[in-house]
Amino acid sequence: MKRNPQxxxxxxxxxLKGQQDFDILHLDLFPKETEELNFWLNNGTVPLxxxxxxxxxxxxxxxxxxxxxxxxxxxxxxxxxxxxxxxQGEFYGIALAGFIAAALKFQVDLSEISLPEELNHAxxxxxxxxxxxxxxxxxxxxxxxxxxxxxxxxxxxxxxINGVLTDIAKAITVQKKKPxxxxxxxxxxxxxxxxxxISIQNLLNTLASFKTLFEVNAVHLFLKEVSGAFSRxxxxxxxxxxxxxxxxxxxxxxxxxxxxxxxNLIKHLADHASGNPRQALxxxxxxxxxxxxxxxxxxxxxxxxxxxELDYFLYADKPSDGLIDVVKKDxxxxxxxxxxxxxxxxALRALYGNWILITDQPDKNGLWPVTVNRLIETIFNKPQAxxxxxxxxxxxYADIHDQSAQGLSLPTSWKSHQAxxxxxxxxxxxxxxxxxxxxVLAAALLSKDRADRVIIAYRxxxxxxxxxxxxxxxxxxxEYQACKHLSLPGGSTESPLEALDDLxxxxxxxxxxxxSLDFGEQWTPKQLTALxxxxxxxxxxxxxxxxxxxxxxxYLSHWTQLRQLFEIYILDDELLGSLSEEDIQADITFFxxxxxxxxxxxxxxxxxxxxxxxxxxxxxxxx
Amino acid sequence: xxxxxxxxxxxxLCQKVIELLFSPSTEKEQNQWVFGLVxxxxxxWRVPQNPFTRxxxxxxxxxxxxxxxxxxxxxxxxxxxxxxxxxxxDFPEPFRWSQHVDPVRYYxxxxxxxxxxxxxxxxxxxxTITKEDVSAVLDTLIFHPCEHMHMESCIPHTIxxxxxxxxxxxxxxxxxxxxxxxxxxxxxxKMRLVExxxxxxxxxxxxxxxxxxxxx
Numbered sequence: 001m002k003r004n005p006q007x008x009x010x011x012x013x014x015x016l017k018g019q020q021d022f023d024i025l026h027l028d029l030f031p032k033e034t035e036e037l038n039f040w041l042n043n044g045t046v047p048l049x050x051x052x053x054x055x056x057x058x059x060x061x062x063x064x065x066x067x068x069x070x071x072x073x074x075x076x077x078x079x080x081x082x083x084x085x086x087x088q089g090e091f092y093g094i095a096l097a098g099f100i101a102a103a104l105k106f107q108v109d110l111s112e113i114s115l116p117e118e119l120n121h122a123x124x125x126x127x128x129x130x131x132x133x134x135x136x137x138x139x140x141x142x143x144x145x146x147x148x149x150x151x152x153x154x155x156x157x158x159x160x161i162n163g164v165l166t167d168i169a170k171a172i173t174v175q176k177k178k179p180x181x182x183x184x185x186x187x188x189x190x191x192x193x194x195x196x197x198i199s200i201q202n203l204l205n206t207l208a209s210f211k212t213l214f215e216v217n218a219v220h221l222f223l224k225e226v227s228g229a230f231s232r233x234x235x236x237x238x239x240x241x242x243x244x245x246x247x248x249x250x251x252x253x254x255x256x257x258x259x260x261x262x263x264n265l266i267k268h269l270a271d272h273a274s275g276n277p278r279q280a281l282x283x284x285x286x287x288x289x290x291x292x293x294x295x296x297x298x299x300x301x302x303x304x305x306x307x308x309e310l311d312y313f314l315y316a317d318k319p320s321d322g323l324i325d326v327v328k329k330d331x332x333x334x335x336x337x338x339x340x341x342x343x344x345x346x347a348l349r350a351l352y353g354n355w356i357l358i359t360d361q362p363d364k365n366g367l368w369p370v371t372v373n374r375l376i377e378t379i380f381n382k383p384q385a386x387x388x389x390x391x392x393x394x395x396x397y398a399d400i401h402d403q404s405a406q407g408l409s410l411p412t413s414w415k416s417h418q419a420x421x422x423x424x425x426x427x428x429x430x431x432x433x434x435x436x437x438x439x440v441l442a443a444a445l446l447s448k449d450r451a452d453r454v455i456i457a458y459r460x461x462x463x464x465x466x467x468x469x470x471x472x473x474x475x476x477x478x479e480y481q482a483c484k485h486l487s488l489p490g491g492s493t494e495s496p497l498e499a500l501d502d503l504x505x506x507x508x509x510x511x512x513x514x515x516s517l518d519f520g521e522q523w524t525p526k527q528l529t530a531l532x533x534x535x536x537x538x539x540x541x542x543x544x545x546x547x548x549x550x551x552x553x554x555y556l557s558h559w560t561q562l563r564q565l566f567e568i569y570i571l572d573d574e575l576l577g578s579l580s581e582e583d584i585q586a587d588i589t590f591f592x593x594x595x596x597x598x599x600x601x602x603x604x605x606x607x608x609x610x611x612x613x614x615x616x617x618x619x620x621x622x623x
Numbered sequence: 624x625x626x627x628x629x630x631x632x633x634x635x636l637c638q639k640v641i642e643l644l645f646s647p648s649t650e651k652e653q654n655q656w657v658f659g660l661v662x663x664x665x666x667x668w669r670v671p672q673n674p675f676t677r678x679x680x681x682x683x684x685x686x687x688x689x690x691x692x693x694x695x696x697x698x699x700x701x702x703x704x705x706x707x708x709x710x711x712x713d714f715p716e717p718f719r720w721s722q723h724v725d726p727v728r729y730y731x732x733x734x735x736x737x738x739x740x741x742x743x744x745x746x747x748x749x750x751t752i753t754k755e756d757v758s759a760v761l762d763t764l765i766f767h768p769c770e771h772m773h774m775e776s777c778i779p780h781t782i783x784x785x786x787x788x789x790x791x792x793x794x795x796x797x798x799x800x801x802x803x804x805x806x807x808x809x810x811x812x813k814m815r816l817v818e819x820x821x822x823x824x825x826x827x828x829x830x831x832x833x834x835x836x837x838x839x
Contacts, residue, residue: 004669004670004671005669005807006669006805006807006808007668007669007670007805008669008670008671008688009671010671255669255805256804256805257670257688257804260687260688260689260690288671288687291687292672292685292687294710477662477673478662478673479662583679586677586679586680587677590654590677593650593651593654594651594654594655594658
C-alpha cells in the first residue's frame with residue numbers, strides 16, 4: 001500500500017509491514033509485550049500463543065518485533081489467506097507447503113519420507129515439484145485446480161500427514177542444530193466453536209511440538225488447557241490501549257494535517273476508539289468523510305460514531321443485556337466466565353465480537369479488567385420513550401463539549417440528526433443514495449493506491465447494474481482501473497468459495513483492480529462462516545460486494561472478521577433522484593474529449609460506463 | 624552582465640516559462656492540462672482522496688485540511704474566476720473571496736507581445752540563463768509571487784495567494800504548490816521544477832503535462 005510520508009494515511013487498519021510502514025506509521029503501543037515477545041524469540045523453548053481481540057494490533061506487533069530482531073521464522077503458515085476454502089485438507093496443504101519449503105531451503109535429505117511418490121499425481125512426484133504444486137509461484141487457474149486435486153488426495157489421511165510433518169521438522173532441526181521456529185498466523189480468524197477450528201486441532205497439536213508462535217484471538221487464550229493443541233503453550237495477551245495512545249495514533253495518521261482537527265475532537269474520537277487501534281482508524285476515516293461533505297464539526301463526530309457502529313455491529317449477534325450490566329457495574333470478568341460450556345450467548349461472543357474489551361492483564365485470581373465498547377454503550381437497555389433518542393443525542397453533544405447534559409438544550413442543527421439517531425439501535429443501516437455513497441467511496445475507488453472494500457445492500461435488483469456502472473465510471477476518473485463483476489450464488493448446490501478462489505487465482509492479461517461481487521440470497525451459514533475466516537485473503541484487493549438487503553442481517557451476523565475490513569451502506573431506491581441526465585451527459589462530453597485511445601484508458605472506460613448509466617436513466621424516465 | 628541585463632534576461636525567461644508550462648492552446652489541451660493537475664493533487668498534498676469534482680462545467684477543488692474549496696471557471700477567451708470558500712465552525716457563515724481576471728472587458732498589458740515571439744535579443748538571453756535565473760523566475764511565478772495576499776484570519780501565513788497572476792493555469796499551478804503544507808514536498812518541488820525548466824529551456828524542448836505534474 002502506498003504511504004504518504006508526513007501526509008494523511010488511512011486504511012481499514014491493515015497490519016503494518018515493511019520498513020516504510022514502520023518508519024511512517026508505527027507507534028510503540030505495547031512496550032512490555034514487545035519485550036516479552038523478544039525474550040521468547042531469543043530464549044523461549046515452548047510454543048507461545050500471542051492473543052488479542054480483533055483490531056488490537058497482533059500482526060503489526062509480530063511483524064515489527066521480527067523486523068527489529070532481524071529474525072525470519074523458519075516456517076511461516078498463513079492459515080487465513082492462502083485460500084478461500086478452509087477445509088481440513090487445505091490446512092494441511094498450507095502446512096505441508098511451508099514445511100517442504102523449509103526443508104528445501106536447508107537442503108535437508110528427505111529421501112526417507114516417500115510422500116511424493118505415494119501420491120497419484122505425476123506432476124508432484126518429487127519434493128520440489130510437490131512444493132511447486134502446493135505453493136505455485138504464479139497464480140493460474142490450472143495451478144489452482146491441480147493444487148486442489150492433490151490436496152483432495154491426502155485429505156482423508158491427515159494422521160499420516162501429521163507424521164510426515166513431524167518427520168520433516170525433526171530432519172530440519174537436526175540439520176539446523178537449532179530449534180525450528182514456526183509462525184502460525186491466522187488462527188485468530190477461527191472461532192473456537194466453529195468447524196474450521198475443530199478441523200485444524202490435530203494440526204495445531206503437531207505444530208505445538210515445536211517452537212511455534214501462534215497468532216490467536218483473545219478467545220483462544222481461554223481454551224481449557226487440560227488437553228488439546230494449546231495445552232503446552234505459554235500465553236501473551238494484548239489488551240486495549242489508553243486514550244492517549246489512541247490520540248497519538250490519530251495524530252500520526254493525520255501527519256502534518258493533524259492540526260486541522262480540533263484537539264477536543266481528537267480526544268473524543270480517541271475515547272470512542274475504546275483502546276482499539278483499528279476502531280480508532282475507522283472513526284477517523286468516517287470523520288474525514290463526513291467533513292468532506294461539509295457537515296459541521298461536532299456533527300461530523302456524530303456521523304463518524306454512527307457509521308463505525310454500523311460497520312462493526314449492524315446485525316451482529318449481541319451478547320445478553322445481563323452480561324453488559326455486569327461489565328458496566330464491575331468492570332471485570334472472571335476467566336471462567338469465558339470458559340462456560342455451551343456459552344454462545346454471553347461472554348465469549350461479547351469478547352470475540354468486541355462488544356467488551358479487555359483493558360489489562362488479569363490479577364492472580366483470574367479476574368480480567370474489561371470495559372464495554374464505548375461505541376455500543378447506548379444500545380443496551382435502550383430506552384423506549386419517544387423523546388429518548390433526543391436525550392441520547394444530548395448526551396453525545398454534552399460529551400463533546402465537556403459539559404453536563406443537565407439543563408442543556410440541544411442545538412437546532414443537532415436535532416436534524418434525530419433520524420440518524422433512531423438508527424442507533426442498529427436494526428437498520430445507513431441509507432444513502434448513490435451520489436452520497438460515491439462521495440464516501442471516492443477515496444476508496446479513485447485510487448489504485450488504496451485497497452478498500454464496501455458492502456452495498458440493495459432492495460431493487462434492477463438498480464445494481466446502473467449503480468455498478470456509475471461506480472466503475474467514477475473509479476476510472478484519474479487512472480485506468482480494470483473492474484470485474486461476478487455473480488457468486490450460494491446455496492447447498494453451489495460452491496461459491498471455490499468460485500471465489502478461482503476468481504482470485506485467475507490469470508488474465510490485465511490484472512483486476514476492483515472486484516465487484518453479487519452474493520445473491522442463498523449463501524448458507526456454513527459458507528458464510530468459512531468466508532469470514534479467510535478475511536485476510538481480501539486484504540490487498542479493492543472490493544464492492546452487493547448483497548440483497550433482505551439477507552444482509554443474516555450475512556453480517558456471520559462476518560465478525562470480514563466486517564472489520566468493509567464499510568457498509570444501504571442503497572436507497574432513489575437512483576433517479578441522485579443522478580441527473582444532464583450531469584451525466586456533460587461528463588460524457590467532457591471525458592470523450594479527453595480520450596486519447598479507444599481501449600483501456602481511464603477516460604475511455606469511464607465514458608463507456610457513463611453511457612450505460614445514461615441509457616438506464618433514459619429508459620426508466622422516458623420508457 | 625550588468626543588472627539590467629539580468630532583469631531583461633529574467634523577463635524573457637519568465638515569458639518563456641509561461642509559454643512552456645502554462646499555455647495549453649486548444650480547448651481539449653486546456654481540459655487535459657487541468658485534468659492532469661487535479662489528478663496530481665492527492666499525491667502532491669499527501670492526502671488520501673483526490674479533491675476534485677466537476678460541477679456544471681466548472682472545476683471544484685477542495686483542500687479539506689485547510690477547509691477551503693475553489694470553484695474554477697476558465698474560459699478560452701482568457702477570462703477566469705476562482706471563487707474561494709473557507710468553511711469553518713468558528714463563524715456562522717463561510718468566508719468567501721474571489722480572484723477574477725477579465726481581459727476581454729478590461730485592458731491588460733500585453734507582455735507576451737513584447738517578450739514573446741522570436742528575436743535575437745531573446746534568443747541570446749535564453750541561451751545564457753542560469754539556474755539562479757530559473758529559481759528567481761519560478762519564485763515570482765509560483766513559489767513566492769511578488770504580488771500576493773495573506774488571508775491571515777483563515778489560512779496559515781505560509782500560504783501566499785498571488786494577486787497579480789493573469790494566467791489561469793499558472794494560478795492553479797501556484798495553488799497546487801501553496802496549499803501543500805509539507806515543507807519537504809515544497810522544497811523538493813522547487814528543486815525539481817528548477818531543473819526541469821532549466822534543462823528544457825537550454826535544450827529548446829517542450830514539457831508535457833505528465834512530466835510537469837509529477838510528484839516530487
